[in-house]
Amino acid sequence: MSVGPYCVVADDAVLGNGVRLGAHVVVHPGTVIGDGVEVQDGAVLGKPPKLARHSTAPRDGGDPLVIEAGAVVCCRAIVLAGARVGAGAIIGDQAFVRERSRVGEGSVIGRGSAVDNDVVVGARVRVQTDVYLTAYSVVEDDVFVGPGACTTNDSTMSRHDRSYELRGALLRRACRIGGAAVITPGVEVGEEAFVAAGAVVTRDVPPRGVVMGVPARLVREVGDEDLLERWR
Secondary structure (H helix, E strand, C coil): CEECCCCEECCCCEECCCCEECCCCEECCCCEECCCCEECCCCEEEECCCCCCCCCCCCCCCCCCEECCCCEECCCCEEECCCEECCCCEECCCCEECCCCEECCCCEECCCCEECCCCEECCCCEECCCCEECCCCEECCCCEECCCCEECCCCCCCCCCCCCCCCCCEECCCCEECCCCEECCCCEECCCCEECCCCEECCCECCCEEEECCCCEEEEECCHHHCHHHCC
């Protein structure tokens, strides 16, 4: 194990074989770090959540943070208690992963992107720079989310009582979301669908559908030659 200068590691944190910690890393109590994990300078792992009084999220992070073998947490990223980062995943510089979220095996969360609480990100997902994945979203395997894309979960924009159910996005397997696209609350983007850059998606997109515009409209279907299995 390699530990850089000025690290703070809780006594009950569990660190596997070959873990590398950069300078000024903070590892909070209960955090579990698997074999061969790299944590770069200034990262914070296992930070307890701090919620606003009006938040509808549960008041704790749940289980401890777990980072599985071979993952990388880059400079100044913050991963909260209760999250789980899969084997070989990369959490980019200054990214933020909240409590009870899951980042699947081999996935990448880009620089400055935010994965909100209770989000599920599957395996081999590519989330680019400055993306926001809102709470209660599901991102299935092999999805691509372009830079600056934004998902939302509250049609009332906070004008609701506690009985209101927040609804995140559902991004089905191998769909592609273009840069700066906006996905409105509860929208499902179908398997292998394509959302053009800058689109505002206000209704479900069918499997293999290509949508573009504001609001987004269906213009054609993804061709066989562009399906994921042709590009593995």
